[in-house]
Amino acid sequence: MANGQGHGGTGGYGAPPQVPYGQAPYGRNPYGENPYARPVPPPQPYPAQPPHPAHPAQPPHPAQQATPAHPAPRPPYGAARPGGFPGPAPRRNRAAVLLQFLLQWIYAPLWVLGLVLLFVVLVFADYNGSGPSSDGWLKVNRSFVPPRRLRAELSGRPEHWERYVAPILARRTAAAEAAHAAGGGEVQADLGRVVQVRLPLRLYRGLGADGVVRLAERHGWRGVASGTDAGHVRLARHFPAPATLNAPSPQDPPAAPGSPWGPQPVRFAPLLPFVFLLQILYVPVYGLLTCWVSRPEPDHWERWGARWTVGPRAFRAEFTDSPAAWDRHIRRILERDTNRIRAAATRTSGTTPVHRIQLNRATYRGAGAHRALRLAAEHGWTLDPAYTPDPANSLRLTRSDLP
Template sequence: MANGQGYGGTGGYGAPPQSPHGQAPYGQNPYAQDRQARNPYAQPVPPQAYPPPQAYPPPQAYPPQHPQPAAAPPPGGFPGPAPRRNRFAVLLQFLLQWIYAPLWVLGLVLLFVVLIFADYSGGGPSSDGWLKVNRSFIPPRRLRAELTGRPEHWERYVTPVLARRIAAAEASYAAGGGEVRPDLGRVVGVRLAERLYRGLGAAGVVRLAERYGWHGVASGSDTGHVLLARHFPAPVILNAPSPQDPPAAPGTPWGPQAVRFAPLLPFVLLLQIVYVPVYGLLTCWVSRPEPDYWDRWGARWTVGPRAFYAEFTNSPAAWDRHIRRILKRDTDRPRPTTTRTPDGTLVHRIHLKRATYRGAGAHHALRIAADQGWTLDPAYTPDPTNSLRLSRPLQP
């Protein structure tokens, strides 16, 4: 046929049908042709050399995860704030303390009265914590810090407390207190209980103390307190006469001091048994700015039995015997106060008070002590009107 649909023609019934989308007949995969032949832009790709596969380390066997305890503070470090107390318990203690604190004090007074009239052998608890009512007392100024637990509130509370403790410790150093070091300097310390800085932590207290020139000290196993210290260098000795110098004039700091009226001394000796304890009980609550207040008060209002005859007669020989007797007593003590110097030498230290040499003078006492090997202690600033501190190598 002319239309190509006849028998035997190319487009007849005996030939496979043509695909409308291309020249490939049905029954054949048109995508099986060579892609390079179908894509005129295809270029032959040269073979590429790939790097060998990287060798990775074998997987590690991780231990099972368990909650780890809190890391201990580094050596020389100080712990942070302690856990807060329960607010209800704090409020309950604050309300009840106004009842049990007076009863506690009254009970202690009655206990002491009973012990005075009873045959007390001296036994009892090893700790005196039950005597200190203030340990369980919450001042109103601390109540807010206990309830809120904020560090700024605790800092506002503990700052004046720390300032008072530091001022008292430095005043104690000025009065001759402190521990003597081998370099002849002295160290004074302050100890604060945890109840005073619970929400601030020992680290916060040390930070506050550094403003005053103090530093923290490791407290070891005593985790309930923070220890602070300050080191003072050895003082420069000035205006100290030599034992070989001429005697000091009366009325000068190193010379003889005025003694009391002799006829009054017997009454002072007898009445001091009564008025000394009464005065102490009536003024025990008073805060004294001078740590050696009682030594100075006693030198004015009391007289010792050993110094009675020397002051009553005001004889140079009597004062000489009294000074030598006190020197011998302090030298022969079974447990003397000693300090080891950097070269390993043990130094023996004694403290002569004003009542020992009042009528003879500090210079005369220094001359007597020099005959026995004593010299002025270089760790203390001389204060001849109140006391005389001496030292010498400890004799075996």
């Protein structure tokens, strides 16, 4: 054929190049080429391209990955995790937990009875000596294992510990948020306030501090690594400062009586002497009988005192209900607090740039919160922008020009 692909052709597509007669390489293998030899590629007229694999390399399956012969040891409790919080603590001995759970129903009542007898003895003996530096021996609940925690202690499973500590964490964070609403918390540089919660190790032993922080983050709280040790975990939440202060200016006209910023009704004058004398008896009795009651308002005692007690300084102002007497009483309280803060600033060399005080409702009951705000402005005090105004219960004031 013309193209040389037929029988006897001198060359065709894919045929080896012809060698002139007499120029065949000496010693050529007559049995053909070695199939295992690596042939020398002919020169290419174009730049060589990297070879493309038939199947791209795939990452090895996790099950096929090589596992170390000796796994890394688990860090001991107290060592910082990647998040900066310790993990679960070592489990307690089951026999010891069961023995404590059985014996606590005997020694806990005896412990409480012994504390009551000791208190009575100290009262009648007029003891004035110094006691222990810690009050841990007064708290029986620290050594008490409730039934709900018994299962978690015995099983040691994280889900059981989480089921136990979750409601405790919810109650304590709710109480801290209520305390913030009542004026609690530490004021920050941005005028926001931070409230904190601290849990002991016995409440989350099998969950670890990192597990408690994970639960708290669901409710807007965060862990404080700097205040967390091997025996406690500390949580915090930041609340921003109020956007606006819904309050009148000291230069505004006086508020109407009965309004939140106006004068409030005073108590019946002939009843005040009996309240002044009997409060010495019924205030301690009421406190001892209701000290164990959980109050929904963190400032319950301040509100209760403003209603059922009368101070010696406010007795004349409330008994006469005279505007001049109320002004004199408010000015006396403002001067007392100002002098106290000035003395404290002098002792600390003025390291506190901003000073804060609080006027309770009993201080300005008959004059009104607006009148108290006007008198405070005369002494250099203004409303504290870090707190939402609550004239029905208290006034929070601030100033920064004290030496």
